[in-house]
Amino acid sequence: MTTTTFWILETQRTAYSLGVSPAGRLIHTYWGPKLPYREDYPIPQESREWASFNHPEQLTPEEYPAYGDYKFIDPCLKVTFPDGTRDLVLRFDHAEQDAQQLQIVLKDTHYALNVVLIYQVHPSLDLITRSIRLENQTDAPITVERVFSAQWHVPQGDGYHLSHLTGRWIDEWHLQREPIYQGIKRIESRRLTTSHHHQPWFAIDRGHADEDRGEVWFGVLEWSGNWQIAIESDIFHRTRVNIGVNDWDFALRLASGERYTTPPSTAGYTEHGFGEASRLLHDYIRTEILPHGTIPHQVLYNSWEATLFNVDVQSQGDLAEIAAAMGVELFVMDDGWFHGRSFDHAGLGDWWPNHTKFPDGLAPLIERVNGLGMDFGLWVEPEMVNPDSDLYRAHPDWVIHFPSRDRTEARNQLILNFARLDVQEYILDQMDRLLRDHRIAFIKWDMNRNVSQPGWQTEEHDPREIWIRYVEGVYRVWGILRERHPQVIWQSCSGGGGRADLGILRYADQIWVSDNTEAAARLGIQWGFSQVFPANTMEAWVTDWNQRQLSLTFRFHVSMCGALGIGGHLINWSKSDRDLAARLIALYKAIRPVVQLGDQYRLLRQTGFYAVQYLGKDRQNGVLFLFRTHAPHPTETPRLYLRGLDPNARYQIEGFDQIRSGLAWMRDGLQADLSDDFSSAVYRITRVNG
Numbered sequence: 121m122t123t124t125t126f127w128i129l130e131t132q133r134t135a136y137s138l139g140v141s142p143a144g145r146l147i148h149t150y151w152g153p154k155l156p157y158r159e160d161y162p163i164p165q166e167s168r169e170w171a172s173f174n175h176p177e178q179l180t181p182e183e184y185p186a187y188g189d190y191k192f193i194d195p196c197l198k199v200t201f202p203d204g205t206r207d208l209v210l211r212f213d214h215a216e217q218d219a220q221q222l223q224i225v226l227k228d229t230h231y232a233l234n235v236v237l238i239y240q241v242h243p244s245l246d247l248i249t250r251s252i253r254l255e256n257q258t259d260a261p262i263t264v265e266r267v268f269s270a271q272w273h274v275p276q277g278d279g280y281h282l283s284h285l286t287g288r289w290i291d292e293w294h295l296q297r298e299p300i301y302q303g304i305k306r307i308e309s310r311r312l313t314t315s316h317h318h319q320p321w322f323a324i325d326r327g328h329a330d331e332d333r334g335e336v337w338f339g340v341l342e343w344s345g346n347w348q349i350a351i352e353s354d355i356f357h358r359t360r361v362n363i364g365v366n367d368w369d370f371a372l373r374l375a376s377g378e379r380y381t382t383p384p385s386t387a388g389y390t391e392h393g394f395g396e397a398s399r400l401l402h403d404y405i406r407t408e409i410l411p412h413g414t415i416p417h418q419v420l421y422n423s424w425e426a427t428l429f430n431v432d433v434q435s436q437g438d439l440a441e442i443a444a445a446m447g448v449e450l451f452v453m454d455d456g457w458f459h460g461r462s463f464d465h466a467g468l469g470d471w472w473p474n475h476t477k478f479p480d481g482l483a484p485l486i487e488r489v490n491g492l493g494m495d496f497g498l499w500v501e502p503e504m505v506n507p508d509s510d511l512y513r514a515h516p517d518w519v520i521h522f523p524s525r526d527r528t529e530a531r532n533q534l535i536l537n538f539a540r541l542d543v544q545e546y547i548l549d550q551m552d553r554l555l556r557d558h559r560i561a562f563i564k565w566d567m568n569r570n571v572s573q574p575g576w577q578t579e580e581h582d583p584r585e586i587w588i589r590y591v592e593g594v595y596r597v598w599g600i601l602r603e604r605h606p607q608v609i610w611q612s613c614s615g616g617g618g619r620a621d622l623g624i625l626r627y628a629d630q631i632w633v634s635d636n637t638e639a640a641a642r643l644g645i646q647w648g649f650s651q652v653f654p655a656n657t658m659e660a661w662v663t664d665w666n667q668r669q670l671s672l673t674f675r676f677h678v679s680m681c682g683a684l685g686i687g688g689h690l691i692n693w694s695k696s697d698r699d700l701a702a703r704l705i706a707l708y709k710a711i712r713p714v715v716q717l718g719d720q721y722r723l724l725r726q727t728g729f730y731a732v733q734y735l736g737k738d739r740q741n742g743v744l745f746l747f748r749t750h751a752p753h754p755t756e757t758p759r760l761y762l763r764g765l766d767p768n769a770r771y772q773i774e775g776f777d778q779i780r781s782g783l784a785w786m787r788d789g790l791q792a793d794l795s796d797d798f799s800s801a802v803y804r805i806t807r808v809n810g
């Protein structure tokens with residue numbers, strides 16, 4: 121046992137301090153820039169009583185407040201003990217710390233329930249990861265009604281603003297920014313997955329931060345199920361963020377001796393605006409979350425928008441031939457290839473090749489694709505079942521349902537209950553077999569509906585645990601498949617961006633960001649997505665949407681801002697389109713390392729214009745994308761000021777004659793001219809040595 125009762129968690133540029141008050145309460149004292157001296161950090165103190173209505177326990181910024189005592193703030197933890205007591209009084213017991221981790225153990229003053237606060241510091245990323253472990257050391261089960269991962273406190277004060285993301289299917293990733301008023305603002309998912317509608321991400325600033333400047337406190341929940349973020353601001357000028365698994369319709373039965381660990385929440389602080397907040401998350405995702413975060417993704421082709429469910433050896437082979445000639449490296453066959461599948465009303469659950477479409481199985485197509493020099497990938501939707509399938513006919517009880525209720529179908533499908541071990545084992549076996557029997561380099565894992573009638577017939581668990589056990593089941597199956605087939609690259613899709621989060625990115629290498637592939641709409645979608653996620657996770661196809669208005673070059677340039685893919689109907693592309701595509705794919709391959717693995721700077725978003733810059737970590741090479749959508753006349757292309765360059769080094773920007781210092785390109789900028797609506801330009805940035 122250590123005797124320390126005050127901790128300062130330091131990163132390269134930030135510090136976070138907390139400690140135990142004389143009354144034994146764990147108190148948050150500071151989060152911001154690193155301070156010069158240890159004595160600078162405020163020591164933990166109980167606040168003074170304000171009135172009989174506001175005792176110190178409501179006013180003291182507790183690090184992890186539980187429901188109980190004389191406290192009315194939004195708590196992080198709520199439990200019911202076997203005797204019916206619903207009051208939790210946590211006091212410091214002991215702590216353990218090494219270079220990587222701090223664990224602080226709080227105990228209830230009467231019942232043997234331990235609440236372990238776990239902190240992990242990421243020094244070079246200025247981030248801290250928190251999670252909670254509950255340990256029931258009583259001899260009876262405890263009902264847990266809420267267990268969030270963290271409460272994050274911003275400094276006492278007013279005038280804060282919240283940035284968050286909203287959306288819906290084919291319209292994800294809208295960046296919102298609004299003042300934080302007194303009261304509670306909740307964003308959440310109740311859909312079983314992360315959802316298209318909100319993201320488990322927040323950024324809080326003092327009202328005047330921009331992309332480059334200003335303090336920002338930001339964070340995420342690393343979880344792919346129901347979640348909640350609640351920002352509470354009170355009249356005592358305190359603002360705190362609760363973040364964790366949603367307690368909507370939730371309960372967890374913690375048996376005697378059992379433990380439960382929450383998903384992690386990672387958060388950070390920067391003085392350099394929203395741009396740097398994003399870049400810190402990008403680096404964290406690439407270096408610590410993603411399975412293959414430092415390898416650039418291949419240029420892929422996906423068949424969905426071209427052939428929909430009408431896939432067969434001929435149609436796919438024809439597409440593959442054109443794709444290969446253009447320089448595509450990976451050919452992905454989407455929906456429609458498996459037993460019983462001709463449209464969306466049947467087949468899900470029966471994961472073997474459709475013998476009408478593929479009489480000799482998938483091998484002939486895969487061989488053809490491989491023979492063209494490309495890898496082969498496949499679409500699956502493992503958590504789903506159509507009532508019209510062999511699997512459902514054999515196991516109608518395997519879906520999420522209440523026996524007395526109709527089973528609401530969405531897209532003609534029901535959800536297999538991945539909380540059940542037998543379901544997990546069956547799907548694991550099916551997917552494993554697919555991967556063992558075929559040369560598959562890439563899997564797109566889809567999920568095309570949300571939950572209804574969330575019943576689970578279980579004796580062992582509280583049925584309301586389904587919200588967490590389902591997600592743990594998905595993680596388990598995916599994790600085992602990853603271990604057995606480590607070379608496979610996985611994409612997370614849920615009707616586009618319905619399951620994009622840092623939890624799934626421990627299993628999936630990239631995300632299908634949206635089913636909306638209209639390039640002009642995509643600019644806004646990509647802007648929102650980049651708040652949290654790096655470009656290598658952003659699969660982006662060039663398709664035929666709005667091709668009358670949007671040139672092929674424009675469509676390519678938009679997709680080249682992420683992991684480039686092609687999804688158009690290549691048979692209909694003219695020879696000159698295919699030649700142009702080949703040139704743009706070659707250009708993409710040259711800039712791919714800086715786009716996918718470099719630093720991203722969102723330069724400009726204003727009526728009719730977007731500009732994004734990527735710069736290699738060594739600041740030698742970069743690329744600048746500029747887009748004009750519809751800008752009413754009269755208008756001029758805004759001047760662009762580059763970011764991140766070495767100020768004293770000299771750089772050449774493609775298309776501009778002068779070689780200038782990094783400082784000149786950043787402070788004096790450059791004037792491009794996009795005079796036509798829906799036009800775009802790419803400028804490579806090269807450091808000139810000597």
Ligand code: GLA
Nearest residue numbers: 424454455613614615616635
């Ligand atoms: C979802 C995906 C699409 C496609 C279809 C196939 O909608 O988002 O990209 O894979 O399913 O049914």
